[in-house]
Amino acid sequence: MGNYTIAVLPGDGIGPEVTDEAIRVLDAVASRFGHSFTYQKRLVGVAAIEAEGDAISDASLQVCQQSDAILFGAVGGLPSYDGSHKVKPEQALFKLRKGLQFFANLRPVKPLNSLLSASPIKSEVLRGTDLVVVRELTGGLYYGHLEPPVPGKPSEIRQTQQGKSAIDTLLYSEAEIERILRVAFEAARDRKKKVTSVDKANVLSSSVLWRQVANRVAADYPDVTFEHMLVDACAMHLIRKPTNFDVIVTENLFGDILTDEASMLAGSMGMLPSASLGTRETAHGRLGLYEPIHGSAPDIAGQGKANPIAAILSAAMLLQYSLGLKSEATAIATAVEQVIQAGYRTEDLSEEGTEVLKTQEMGQKIAAALAQ
Ligand code: NAD
Numbered sequence: 486m487g488n489y490t491i492a493v494l495p496g497d498g499i500g501p502e503v504t505d506e507a508i509r510v511l512d513a514v515a516s517r518f519g520h521s522f523t524y525q526k527r528l529v530g531v532a533a534i535e536a537e538g539d540a541i542s543d544a545s546l547q548v549c550q551q552s553d554a555i556l557f558g559a560v561g562g563l564p565s566y567d568g569s570h571k572v573k574p575e576q577a578l579f580k581l582r583k584g585l586q587f588f589a590n591l592r593p594v595k596p597l598n599s600l601l602s603a604s605p606i607k608s609e610v611l612r613g614t615d616l617v618v619v620r621e622l623t624g625g626l627y628y629g630h631l632e633p634p635v636p637g638k639p640s641e642i643r644q645t646q647q648g649k650s651a652i653d654t655l656l657y658s659e660a661e662i663e664r665i666l667r668v669a670f671e672a673a674r675d676r677k678k679k680v681t682s683v684d685k686a687n688v689l690s691s692s693v694l695w696r697q698v699a700n701r702v703a704a705d706y707p708d709v710t711f712e713h714m715l716v717d718a719c720a721m722h723l724i725r726k727p728t729n730f731d732v733i734v735t736e737n738l739f740g741d742i743l744t745d746e747a748s749m750l751a752g753s754m755g756m757l758p759s760a761s762l763g764t765r766e767t768a769h770g771r772l773g774l775y776e777p778i779h780g781s782a783p784d785i786a787g788q789g790k791a792n793p794i795a796a797i798l799s800a801a802m803l804l805q806y807s808l809g810l811k812s813e814a815t816a817i818a819t820a821v822e823q824v825i826q827a828g829y830r831t832e833d834l835s836e837e838g839t840e841v842l843k844t845q846e847m848g849q850k851i852a853a854a855l856a857q
Contacts, residue, residue, distance in 0.1 A: 486519040489522050490525060491524050491525070491555070491556055492554070492555045493508065493556045496529045496530040496557065496577075497560050497562065498780070499558075499559065499785060499844075500530070500781055502791050502793070503559075503792075503793040504556060506793035506796060507793065507797050507799065508556075509849070510797045510800055510817060510848060511800050512852070513851075513852035513853075514804065514813050514817065517855055525548050527541075528541075528542075529557070530574035534574060538572070540576040540577035540580065546581070546585075550585060550765075552772070553808060554803045554807035555774040555775065556796075556799065556800060557775065557799075558796065559780050559782070560574040560781060561573075562574075562781040562782075581761075582623055583623065585765060587761035587762060588624075588664060588665065588762075589622060589664075589668040590619070590620040590621075590762075591618070591619055591672065591760045591806075592744045592759045592778060593617040594618070594747045594750050594757065596756075598612065599825050600751070600825060603753060603834050604750055604752040605749060610725070610726070610727065610728075611750060612728075615677070617733070618735070618747055619672060619732060619735070620737060620741065621737050621740065622761060625657060625691075625736045625738055626653055626736070626737060627737045627738060628656070655691045655738075657691050657694065662694065663698050663701075663702055666699050666734060668762065669734035670709055673732040676731055678710060679732065680710070680732045681714050681733045682696070682713050682714070682735070683714050683715070683733055683736075684696060684716065684739075686713070686715070692736075696713055716735070716739045716743070719733065720742075723747055748778060752834060753833045754795070755779060755791065755793075757777065757778045757798075758777060758798035758801070759775070759776055759778050760774070760799070760802045760803070760806050761773060761774040761776075762806060769807065769808050769809055771806060773806050773807045775799040775800065775802050776796075776799055777796045777798075789843035789845065790833075790844065791831070793831075797817060797848070801817035804817070823854045824847070824850045824851050828840055831843075831847050
């Protein structure tokens with residue numbers, strides 16, 4: 486039994502809808518296991534820009550800093566937001582990552598057996614897939630060489646005699662590579678004990694350094710099987726034989742692309758959770774930010790069509806990684822599986838012979854399964 490404080494940043498579009506259901510499920514966990522969760526709700530994204538003039542205010546950032554974990558919905562994409570503001574909603578995520586030093590993004594992909602037919606990939610290829618992509622989050626091509634680094638901004642566009650040209654730089658230090666590799670090896674120790682380090686060492690110097698550091702770190706984990714793989718080969722093998730992977734660790738941009746590809750293995754964006762972790766310790770473990778991988782889905786916002794499972798599974802990751810409540814996290818995963826197994830679906834997963842539920846109804850079913 487414990488008392489925990491969770492910062493909640495629902496955001497825009499379907500963000501608040503799916504976050505409400507994650508909270509409903511956390512409340513069901515609290516009742517079943519005798520915990521107490523205190524939620525500190527704050528604005529983020531367009532909601533924060535319109536009310537507070539920034540994608541996330543310093544006061545909200547401080548609330549996040551002082552919490553045990555952060556539950557995040559989604560930002561951006563509101564039709565009412567005309568984009569004329571200097572501040573962009575996505576800056577909230579960059580500010581949170583930078584401010585709270587979240588350098589590792591974990592995205593597990595484990596398609597449920599009863600949902601295999603929802604994926605465009607053949608069921609026999611998918612069955613047994615259980616992998617996690619560990620993506621470096623605060624370096625690489627996303628940040629360029631500007632000092633201080635400016636996320637999301639081209640490093641340099643120059644006028645030349647032949648017209649404009651642009652440069653992006655892919656910079657990694659040994660320390661940055663080592664800390665993300667260690668996250669991957671530690672994660673593998675809790676799983677199937679295999680790490681695949683993905684790079685482009687046949688072309689990029691940063692990848693040659695990445696390999697050197699990865700080999701050195703791997704020597705500290707003799708119990709974990711280790712391999713290198715080129716990013717282009719990895720993109721192919723993810724679709725050809727996803728069951729061969731356990732933990733994939735890679736650079737920021739490679740990870741961005743591979744995780745979207747991997748999301749298709751699970752059938753819908755609405756199924757995949759994520760965790761962003763750093764080094765900041767709290768009274769209960771490591772501070773982390775937990776969010777579904779999908780965006781604010783303006784096309785379905787306000788219609789009760791959003792699948793809340795990615796947000797609910799993000800709450801499960803929060804329990805496991807930041808609060809150290811592994812049994813509680815497993816209980817959520819089991820409840821989700823039971824509800825899907827029983828034939829309930831949201832619209833994105835609907836198939837013949839299943840019952841389509843609204844966002845809130847799906848949250849209620851999962852919370853009820855936890856209570857049993
Ligand atoms: P999106 O993920 O919001 O939507 C892509 C498609 O998937 C849409 O058809 C949507 O209806 C569907 N979808 C997404 N989540 C779903 C769910 N839970 N249930 C059912 N269907 C779901 O991506 P997009 O349309 O490219 O982006 C919309 C906005 O979200 C943009 O402003 C983008 O910048 C922002 N975005 C934010 C984040 C974030 O907050 N971390 C991540 C990605 C995109």
